Amino acid sequence: MLKPIIRLASRAYPKGAARSEFLESTASDLHYATELDIDERAIERGAIKQALSYGWRHPRIGVVLTIAGMLFSVWLCTKWVAYPEPYAVANGVWLALTWSIAVLCSRVPGSRLTKPAILAFLLLVVAFVIKTSEWHSYGIVDYATKHAGPPILVNVHSDYGSFVMLFVALSSTAYVWACVLLLLDRAVVRGILALAFAAAQVYWFYSSTQLMFFWELQDQWARRLPLGASAWVIFFAVSAWQGIRAKRGAAQPQR
Amino acid sequence: MKPLVRVTKPTIAILEAIANHDQPIWGLALSKQVGLATGTVYPILERLTELGWVVSQWDTDQTVKGPRRKFYSMTSEAREAALALVKANVNVPSRSTRRIGAQQHA
Secondary structure (H helix, E strand, O other), X not given: OOOHHHHHHHHHOOOOHHHHHHHHHHHHHHHHXXXXXXXXXXXXXXXXXXXXXHHHHOHHHHHHHHHHHHXXXXXXXXXXXXXXXXXXXXXHHHHHHHHHHHHHHHHOOOOOOHHHHHHHHHHHHHHHHHHHHHHHHOOHXXXXXHHOOOOEOOOOOXXXXXHHHHHHHHHHHHHHHHHHHHHHOOOHHHHXXXXXXXXXXXXXXXXXXXXXXXXXXXXXXXHHHHHHHHHHHHHHHHHHHHHHHHHHHHXXXXX | OOOOOOOOHHHHHHHHHHHOOOOOEEHHHXXXXXXXXXXXXXXXXXXXXXXXXXXXEEOOOOXXXXXXXXEEEEOHHHHHHHHHHHHHHHHOOHHHHHHHHHHHOO
């Protein structure tokens, strides 16, 4: 009898032959596991991993994951952090882009950037959570509500600010890791672009976490956003192009 | 048969194990032989089947008691390519294997 969790995991497969085959194959492996001296739990874990692996690669799941991740990013930066709004929206967009790149990387055939990209996203989330904690601890939200004026943002030299920058730096390090992987594969252009992300991210967050006023920050968007965004867009385009090329090559019949 | 875009060490191990088997090999036995968890082996087998390197079929042996088992085998064409890939993997550092895999089947 298959455990409910395996039945649940089987839903990653489309209803019909594929799902039935997965369930039958798992039931068969569980039946013969003792014969080969294999732990039944290992088979169950394997079946769940197999289903997740299939589901993760499924295009529909990819779309759902991308949208869910982007909504989460925007929610985290605008609703949970709450203030100051335009700054939070910009951070939300940045975070959403980071997530999109993680999902898209996993769709590019032969891409080894999925893990670094997901790591970069998670570390950035941690940075935002710390940043929010600081805002609340300093009563910035209250200050802004009462005075209706521009609040002081996170001071990079404060304890919290240091942690924020630490995680932003770690997040950027994940892109440096991606860069090394790409250079090892002799994908020089993409490698340099990955390094450009790392630099753009550090630049964006370092400049935005310094002691400055809201109107000053707003003034600098014009300089920061295009720099970061264009690096992301170029990276996406080159990765997609490489992916399409690889796919076309794969579609050709073997000699 | 489509070329492999990404050739990892587990992929090489699985290709080698199937290529060196004259008879179709059972998924669970393959997992045991290569020393990899089923959660690693089956997704690779799915990918190899999708690309046409591996063919899967359900057990037709009526004498075996218990549920049907799924067996995996290779066509002679895939066997040749797999053994070449395994050989190339032995001679070069592992990071280069994915390029070699792509070049061999282009």
